[in-house]
Every structure is written in structure tokens, then in C-alpha cells.
Amino acid sequence: MDGKFGFFLIMCLFLMITACGCISEKTADNTYAKSPDAGLKTIGGLYRFDLSNTISTPLFSDEGSVIRIFHPEDIMNLGYYVSSNFSLGLVTIPPGKGTPPHRLMNTSEMIFVTGGTALIKTPGSATEVNTGDAVLIREGTLQSVYNNKSGDLVYLTSTEPVYDPQNEVLETELPVEARNDEKDSSGGAGGIIVTDLSEGIEWDYDSGTLIYTIFNAELMADRHPDLPVDYSLAYAELIPGGRIDENTLLGASELIYVVSGSICLNSSGGIEICADEGQAVYVPSDCPKSYRNSGNKNAVILSYVDPSWKPEITVMR
Secondary structure, three states, rough: OOOHHHHHHHHHHHHHHHHHHHOOOOOOOOOEEOOOOOOEEEOEEEEOOHHHHEEEEEOOOOOEEEEEEEEEHHHHHOOOOOOOOEEEEEEOOOOEEEEEOEEOOOOOEEEEEEEEEEEEEOOOOOEEEEEOEEEEEOOOOOOOEEOOOOEEEEEEEEOOOOOOOEEEOOOOOOOOOHHHOOOOOOOOHHHEEOOHHHHHHEOOOOOEEEEEEEEEEOOOOOOOOOOOOOOEEEEHHHHHHHHEEEEEEEEOEEEEEEEEOOOEEEEEEEEEEEEOOOOOEEEEEOOOOEEOOOOOOEEEEEEEEEOOOOOEEEEOO
């Protein structure tokens, strides 16, 4: 075979592959591949995590449980490249339980409450955080999350850099008075920032979808100076049939967690992957995709974009 012709043939094959889906270090085919350890299914370059196949571990011995939903290491261990630098877990704390006083060193923590009420204690303060509220806890802040209500407390916890048990430092008790170095520069007490949807940036796509930016260092610098995260969190609600048309995030990956309802994502080449409540889908950077509510009730999703989302990296078709 002539060398030039061989090179031409290889390039044609590459272009055909990229037209059918997203490319990663290891390309997934159009059939499901399942990992019993990570609860991971791949199709067309998208990754879906199933809580039914993930492992629940005790939270600080017997204070509740935590499910590791997304950790880049889980995907990379299967041979796929992941660019994200955060991890996501689902925590359940029963009534009368709570995490002991501890610090996350070199790691900030973002909490989104999906059920119940969290009582977050820091030096000199105790703040109730309700369902649908979000909290950002600065790295090194002494904290405890407690459930003082009658039902289970359930929340998503994301950490950047990715969670590492070696960064967790336990302490015996919370001091009564807050130290000056644990005051939040935006005015929050004890190194935490609490927000809800009413304080977010609203985006109405006029397609049955309403989006609120919750935490984004670039877009919310006036509200939260020096926000210590390089990824962003947004909340979206889609009515039945609601959609977000095909878009590509240039240089940024996206993790979508379904809080309630169900959605379907369509990648290029007509490939579809659907997710129900409690499932998450990871979309690699530079991957064209669209979303739609495939159910008969409103769907609520959270979108974690790394690095932080901004309009100029978004290409709408």
C-alpha cells in the first residue's frame, strides 16, 4: 500500500469515528459496558453511574453512610481518560446523628441538600440548611454536619481536589468562639457560604427549561469574592418535554446528577443515554450533547462543570 494512500485512509477512519461520538483515551463502543465496582456504564463516550451498583460505606464509623458516585480514579482505572478534578458522593445521616468535628485540609467542600435539613456547625455558628439549599465550606474550616430533625438528612458532597481520606483531620470538639482566620471574606460565619435558588443567576432558555447558577467563581465574583472552587454548580428544572438543545462545552467536562424525574442525553451520531433519579452522567469536554425530560413530571438536575461554566465556552448548534 502506498504510504500517502495509507495515511489518507487512516485519517478518513479517524474522521468517521469522531463523527459518531466523543473520543477519550479509550473509546467506548455503542453497547453498554458495566463495571460492578464503579456502577459505570459507557455508551458513545458518555458515562452513567448507577447507585444500585455502587458501594455504600459507613460515614465516620456509624454516623450514617456515603456512596461514592463519581471519582475520576474510578473511570481511569477502567482505562478511560477523565479531566475533572473534583469528586461527588451522596451522604445519608439518620436522625440524631452527625459528623464529628473535622477539617478537610487542602480541599473545599460543596454541599447540596436533596432531602431533610442539615445543621452545619462551625466555630461560633450553627446554620440550618434546608432541602434545595447549597453550602460551600472553605478548606481547613472546622465543621460538623448534624441531623436534628425526625427524617433522614440526604445531601450531595463534592470536593475539589478529589476526596482523599488523608486530607480529613478529626478534632475532639468545636470551640465556642470563632477564630478570626475562619471568617468568610464574603461575610459568612465560620468559613461557609450558604445560598439558595433565589440568590442564583437565572437563565431561561425558553424551551421548557429554567437554570440557576448556584456557585460560579467567574460569574458571581461580586456576590462571593474569592470563591475557592474552579468548577461550577448549576440547578436546572425541565418540564415534561423540556429540553436543552445541542451544545458543546469547549475544554470543560460536565457531570449531571438527576435529583428527581428522568432525563435523556443525546450525543452526536444519534446515541442516547437516559438517567433516572439518583443516577449521574459524565460528559467529557468538547462532546456535543443535548438534554430532554423524557418523563411525565418535572425533572430536576444538577450540573457540575469543570472548569467553571461561562457563556464563551458554550457552542450552541
